[in-house]
Structures are given as structure tokens and as C-alpha cells.
Amino acid sequence: MDLVQGFLHLVTGGPLLLLLVGTFLGIVVGALPGLTGGALLALSLPFTYRMSSVDGVILMTSMYVGGISGGLITATLMRIPGEPSAVVTTLDGFPMARGGRPGRALGLGISASLIGGALSWVALVTLAPAMARLALVFGPFENFALVLMALVLIAALSQGSVVKGLLSGLFGMLVSYPGIDETSGQMRLTFGFEEMVGGFSYLAVILGAFAISQVLADAMHARQKFERLDPSVKGIFLSPKDYLGQAFNIVRSSVIGVWIGILPGVGASISSIVAYSVAKNMSKTPEKFGTGFEDGIVAAETANNANTGGALIPMITLGIPGSPAASILLAGLLMHNVQPGPTLFTNSPEVVSALMATHLASHIVMFAMMVAGCMMIARLMYVQRAYVLPIIIVLCVIGALAENGRMFDVWTMIGFGVVGFLLELAAVPLGPFVIGLILAPLAETQLRAGLMGSNGSLMPLVERPVALLFLLVSVLMFVWPLWRDFLRRRQTPLPA
Amino acid sequence: MSGPSVTEEPKSARADALFALAMMAVALLTMWGVRNQPRAPYDPVGAAAVPFWTAVAVLALASVLLVRVLLKHSTRGAAMSLFTMSEAVDDSYAVVPRFSVYAVVLSLFYVALIPLAGFAAASVLFMLVFGAALCDRTPRSLAIVAVVALLGGVGLDYGFRALLIDLP
Numbered sequence: 001m002d003l004v005q006g007f008l009h010l011v012t013g014g015p016l017l018l019l020l021v022g023t024f025l026g027i028v029v030g031a032l033p034g035l036t037g038g039a040l041l042a043l044s045l046p047f048t049y050r051m052s053s054v055d056g057v058i059l060m061t062s063m064y065v066g067g068i069s070g071g072l073i074t075a076t077l078m079r080i081p082g083e084p085s086a087v088v089t090t091l092d093g094f095p096m097a098r099g100g101r102p103g104r105a106l107g108l109g110i111s112a113s114l115i116g117g118a119l120s121w122v123a124l125v126t127l128a129p130a131m132a133r134l135a136l137v138f139g140p141f142e143n144f145a146l147v148l149m150a151l152v153l154i155a156a157l158s159q160g161s162v163v164k165g166l167l168s169g170l171f172g173m174l175v176s177y178p179g180i181d182e183t184s185g186q187m188r189l190t191f192g193f194e195e196m197v198g199g200f201s202y203l204a205v206i207l208g209a210f211a212i213s214q215v216l217a218d219a220m221h222a223r224q225k226f227e228r229l230d231p232s233v234k235g236i237f238l239s240p241k242d243y244l245g246q247a248f249n250i251v252r253s254s255v256i257g258v259w260i261g262i263l264p265g266v267g268a269s270i271s272s273i274v275a276y277s278v279a280k281n282m283s284k285t286p287e288k289f290g291t292g293f294e295d296g297i298v299a300a301e302t303a304n305n306a307n308t309g310g311a312l313i314p315m316i317t318l319g320i321p322g323s324p325a326a327s328i329l330l331a332g333l334l335m336h337n338v339q340p341g342p343t344l345f346t347n348s349p350e351v352v353s354a355l356m357a358t359h360l361a362s363h364i365v366m367f368a369m370m371v372a373g374c375m376m377i378a379r380l381m382y383v384q385r386a387y388v389l390p391i392i393i394v395l396c397v398i399g400a401l402a403e404n405g406r407m408f409d410v411w412t413m414i415g416f417g418v419v420g421f422l423l424e425l426a427a428v429p430l431g432p433f434v435i436g437l438i439l440a441p442l443a444e445t446q447l448r449a450g451l452m453g454s455n456g457s458l459m460p461l462v463e464r465p466v467a468l469l470f471l472l473v474s475v476l477m478f479v480w481p482l483w484r485d486f487l488r489r490r491q492t493p494l495p496a
Numbered sequence: 497m498s499g500p501s502v503t504e505e506p507k508s509a510r511a512d513a514l515f516a517l518a519m520m521a522v523a524l525l526t527m528w529g530v531r532n533q534p535r536a537p538y539d540p541v542g543a544a545a546v547p548f549w550t551a552v553a554v555l556a557l558a559s560v561l562l563v564r565v566l567l568k569h570s571t572r573g574a575a576m577s578l579f580t581m582s583e584a585v586d587d588s589y590a591v592v593p594r595f596s597v598y599a600v601v602l603s604l605f606y607v608a609l610i611p612l613a614g615f616a617a618a619s620v621l622f623m624l625v626f627g628a629a630l631c632d633r634t635p636r637s638l639a640i641v642a643v644v645a646l647l648g649g650v651g652l653d654y655g656f657r658a659l660l661i662d663l664p
Contacts, residue, residue, distance in 0.1 A: 163561050164512070167519050170554045174526050174547065181543040184536045188543050189529040212603070219595040222630040386631035387644050390623040393603055394648065397610070397619075398656050401663060410607050418600055426511035444546045448539065456540030 003125065006353030010361050015058050018051075019358060022059045023365045026066020031074050031082040031377050035214055035392070037067020041328040042210040043392070045203055045335065046399035053336035054354045060332050061312075061355055062362035064325055065117065068268050068308055069366045072109040072301055073374050074381060077102055085268035085304040088276045092289065092296030099292050103233035108294055109301040110370045111238050112250060116302035117363035119254040120261065120309025125356055127262075132317040135342040140450030141460045145470035147443040149477075150264030150320045154432045156477040164428045166478070172436025173443075175200055175416075182441060183448050195408040202331055204400045204413040205437060209430055210328065211396050212417025215389050217424060222385045236371055246298045249279055257303035261310020264320045264435075268304035268311075275303030309359060316340050316352060319442060324431030327438055334438070509565050516561040523551035523558065595630055602626045615663040620649030 009015055022044075029040040040063050048056035071086030076093035089109060096105040138146070155165030178189040179199025190196035243250075253275035260271040279299035280289045289296045311322025312329075319341040321327035333340050338348050345352055370377070400413040420430055454460050461467050526547050535542030606622035613621070627641035656663055 177547040184543045186543045216596045216599050219599040386627050390626040394619045426515045451540045
């Protein structure tokens with residue numbers, strides 16, 4: 001199925017419904033503070049079981065795009081970012097809305113999201129096949145070094161301490177090891193428990209870490225109430241002149257978003273921060289940023305949607321997710337026995353076409369839905385969390401049971417929900433944990449296959465140029481934040 | 497751009513220390529778990545090697561984290577600052593940490609109850625109790641919680657059985 005067929009498939013009954021429902025749910029969850037697009041993706045995993053892999057990809061990709069986009073509604077109108085990636089949008093979106101132009105602020109954000117997403121789609125369809133061809137020549141050592149680099153990159157670039165990020169990733173790897181070892185067929189780390197022979201279910205762990213932990217965190221804020229909104233969204237449609245005036249900002253922020261998206265494991269939040277900072281630094285009027293300035297809204301919203309296309313490139317070509325949310329999408333593909341990587345283009349071309357077509361189509365649907373219904377979506381904030389949170393836990397239980405019907409998986413999910421909640425409280429990023437969990441089997445299989453071919457020697461890791469390059473980047477990305485911290489402490493005088 | 501406040505520092509240091517100790521415990525458990533793993537003749541490293549060396553890396557990094565806490569070096573990165581600056585502080589409502597504890601305890605009871613009472617009954621009861629604990633306890637809210645619990649519990653049970661998902 002080529003790209004044209006991918007689009008044609010999308011306009012048939014079932015897939016079109018999945019596209020609309022997925023985008024709508026993504027926008028709603030993205031707009032609501034607390035639950036993130038990642039949690040929605042995790043929650044949707046079990047329900048894609050009965051679907052074909054193509055339909056599953058359509059639902060999840062549209063949720064992914066909707067989730068990234070919806071955050072701007074509440075960020076702009078209430079200064080409450082529904083998604084972490086919309087935090088930067090609050091800096092200028094909220095002052096503009098507060099200053100009497102909520103429609104204009106929303107219009108800028110929604111249009112920038114659409115164009116950023118569309119430009120990243122161009123990058124996706126042009127870069128992905130080329131990258132896949134390049135990756136076909138990678139051997140086991142290159143693949144192992146690539147996974148290592150992905151883990152270090154996400155730890156180094158995610159929010160907070162690089163050491164904690166790396167520990168989170170390695171913890172995810174440890175969680176993936178129990179069960180039957182793929183290479184030797186031996187049981188490993190089962191501690192004598194029969195239930196552990198199959199290992200921890202990915203689905204249960206991801207549901208726990210992303211959805212249950214989020215419910216536990218949200219429960220603390222159950223009594224939060226929101227002020228009523230001004231229903232006027234006058235000025236939500238932009239003129240061609242508006243688009244032309246922002247053209248350079250849009251292209252620059254899109255390039256930043258796509259590029260950061262391609263970096264393994266780095267999410268949309270970093271894209272919007274970097275694009276905003278660059279726009280501010282290059283502006284002739286940097287003092288206007290943070291006061292309701294149009295360039296700020298456009299930079300942030302273009303970049304976070306451009307990140308989605310970028311994040312999908314390494315996911316489908318290398319099997320390395322470009323963001324934590326993309327890692328859940330990757331888990332969904334693995335559940336359908338679709339192995340992302342360079343061979344995906346030849347083994348499952350229909351999945352690639354569906355993903356690419358959905359990425360663009362869901363941006364267009366998102367634009368239409370958000371222009372038409374942003375105030376209605378924002379009003380969902382008034383629904384008490386007390387009504388919603390119990391349902392989410394029940395849905396998670398159903399999700400954990402859907403895979404194997406084992407109560408052990410439900411207990412696993414609750415356990416990892418508590419673990420995820422505690423990790424969040426300790427400011428430990430969860431993104432590296434999920435990426436470590438998903439990539440560990442690939443890293444181990446590749447390393448051991450390589451070692452079998454080299455009679456147990458690790459030398460190919462430094463003798464093969466691409467593997468060496470990945471290793472050097474890993475070392476650099478690990479050492480650099482620590483070195484920077486060391487220098488900063490040396491320069492800061494000790495308190496008296 | 498402001499960093500974490502002075503009062504936050506001891507709290508985060510304590511959390512970091514606990515995290516490091518927990519990671520050390522997981523690493524040691526992994527090392528102990530793979531200690532007697534046999535090695536296949538064709539496999540140069542065996543099934544124990546990767547978990548073992550991952551655990552070693554965890555031990556090393558957790559030690560680094562612990563040492564940084566003991567030396568009172570901040571473990572918070574510079575990337576935090578923009579988020580800290582831009583987050584809206586909404587003090588119009590009380591954050592209630594005990595609700596998270598309720599969520600954990602009630603979820604555990606719920607999961608334990610499923611094999612005994614069946615999915616539908618356990619779900620209705622769970623949604624009723626958890627919803628009532630979280631809501632603002634006005635008669636209207638309690639009535640909505642009850643309706644949501646009844647319709648949600650029974651509806652989800654029927655809906656997912658129709659989708660051939662085997663619920664207890």
C-alpha cells in the first residue's frame with residue numbers, strides 16, 4: 001500500500017471513524033491538565049488488540065497528534081498547560097487571552113500547530129525512507145550502540161538530572177529482563193514464581209507507569225476548580241498576511257521541532273522550549289516575549305507539533321522512539337507483531353503508509369475540531385475529577401486483563417503505577433524508564449548476536465566507525481552535563 | 497530564572513537518597529537472581545551477563561547519586577528552570593495528598609475483590625467509594641458519582657464482554 005492508498009484507506013468508514021475519534025480524544029485529554037497524551041496512548045493499547053495493525057496505527061497516531069495539540073487550549077485560556085509541551089505556550093498565549101484577544105491567541109496556536117505538523121510530515125515522508133535504507137547496513141554492534149545512545153540522549157536531554165534519567169532508563173531495562181531469555185530459551189529472574197515465567201507484561205507496566213501513576217497524582221488535585229471562561233473566540237481565523245508575517249518563524253521552528261524530534265527520546269516539550277528561546281534570541285524585540293507576543297505563541301506551537309513527525313522518523317526506521325509518547329506507539333506496533341526498523345518498509349508497507357497518511361490527516365482534522373470546538377473542549381475542565389478518575393482505573397484494569405486474562409498483570413499494573421507515582425514525586429523522568437523497558441530486549445539480542453559473531457570480543461564496538469560514533473556521542477552526552485555542572489559549581493562562590 | 501527553593505532542597509535530597517537506595521536494592525536483587533544462571537555452549541556471555549552488567553551500571557550510578565546527595569550537590573538540572581518559571585501557581589484550592597493514598601488503597605482492595613465478587617460488582621463498588629471520597633460531597637455530586645458508578649461499572653462490563661474480552 002503506497003501513500004496514496006494510505007490516504008484512500010483513511011476515508012473509508014472504519015478508519016475514518018478511528019481517525020476522528022482518536023484525534024478528538026487526543027485533543028480532549030491533551031487539553032485537560034493531568035492526564036497526558038502518553039497516558040491516553042497507554043490506555044488505548046489494549047483496545048487495539050482486536051484491530052488490524054493498520055487500524056491500530058491509525059487510532060494511536062491520531063491520538064498522538066491530538067494529544068500534542070490539545071494542550072494549547074487550556075494553556076492559552078487558563079494558563080494551565082494540559083500537556084507539558086504546552087507549558088511555553090502559556091508565556092504568551094495567556095497574556096494575549098487575558099488582554100482581550102483569546103480568539104487571536106487560539107487562532108495563532110492552532111494554525112501554527114497545523115503548519116508545524118504539516119511541515120514535519122514532509123520531513124517524515126522524505127527522510128524516513130532514506131534513513132531506513134541507511135540503517136539496513138547496520139550490524140548488531142551498530143544497533144546495540146544506537147540503543148545505548150538513545151538511552152543516554154533521553155537521559156541527558158530530559159528534564160532534570162542526567163544521572164536520575166539514566167537510572168530511570170536502566171531500571172526500565174532491569175524490569176524487562178525477567179521471563180524467558182530470547183537467545184537461549186532459558187528462564188531468568190523468575191525467583192521461583194510461575195507467573196514470572198512470561199515476565200512482566202509490557203502493557204501492564206506501561207499502563208501502570210503512565211496511566212495509574214497519573215491518576216494517583218491527579219487525585220491530589222481532585223478539588224481543583226476552574227474559573228468560568230469568556231465564550232468569545234473572535235479572530236480565531238488568520239488572514240494570509242498573518243501567515244506571511246510569521247513565515248520565517250514557522251519554518252525555523254518547524255526545523256527545530258523536526259530535528260529535536262529525530263533525536264531519540266526527546267519529547268515535544270524540549271522542542272517548544274528551544275524554538276521559543278531561538279525566536280526570542282533572534283527577535284528585534286525580545287522584550288515583548290512573555291507579554292502576549294504573537295511570535296512566542298507561533299514558535300512554541302509550531303515546534304511541538306513539528307516534533308511529532310520528527311519523532312516518528314527514528315521510530316519507524318530504526319525502531320528507536322523519538323519521544324516518550326512515540327515509545328508507547330512503538331509498544332503498540334510490537335504488540336501487533338510489527339517490528340519497527342529498516343525492514344518495516346518492505347515487511348509491512350501498509351503500516352508505514354497508514355502511519356504517514358494518518359499523521360497528516362489527523363493534523364487537518366485537529367485543526368477543524370479545534371477551530372470549531374475549542375471553547376466546548378475547554379469547558380470539559382469543569383467536570384469534577386471525582387467522576388473521571390475512578391473510570392480510568394477501571395479501564396486500566398480491563399486493559400491489563402485484555403492481554404492474557406491474568407490477575408497477575410493487574411497487580412503488576414497497580415505496582416508499577418505506585419512505582420511511577422513515586423518516581424514522579426522524586427523528580428525522576430518516566431520517559432527513559434519506558435524507553436529502557438522497550439529497547440532492552442533489542443539491545444540485548446543485538447549485543448549477544450554480535451558477540452556470537454565475534455567470538456565474545458567487544459572490539460567491533462570501537463573498530464566499526466558507525467558503532468564508535470554512536471558510542472562517542474553516548475559518552476559525550478553523559479559527561480557533558482556533569483562537566484558543565486562541575487564548572488558551574490567551581491565558578492559559583494561558596495556561601496559565607 | 498529561579499532554581500528550587502531552599503525549603504525544597506532537603507526534601508528533594510531525601511527523595512534522591514531514597515531513590516538511589518531503592519535502585520541499589522533492585523540491582524542487588526537482579527545480581528542475586530542471575531547468580532546461578534547456566535551458560536549455553538554457543539553463547540559467549542550467557543543469559544546472566546546483560547542483566548548482571550546492567551545491575552552493575554545501576555549500582556555505580558546510584559552510588560554517584562548518593563554521593564552527590566551526601567556532598568549536598570544539587571541533582572536538579574538547568575532544564576528545570578524554564579518550567580519552574582512558567583508554571584502557573586494556583587492556590588485557589590487545597591492539594592490533598594491523602595487522596596493519592598486513598599487511590600492506592602482502594603485500587604488494591606478493588607483488584608483483590610474482582611475474583612471474589614466479579615468484575616461488574618467490584619467495579620461499581622470501587623467507583624462509588626473512590627468517587628465519593630474525591631468529590632465535594634454535595635448531594636448533587638454524590639448522586640452523579642452513584643449514577644456514574646452504576647452505569648460505568650455495568651456498562652463497561654457488558655461492553656467489553658461484547659468485545660470478547662474475558663473479564664472475571
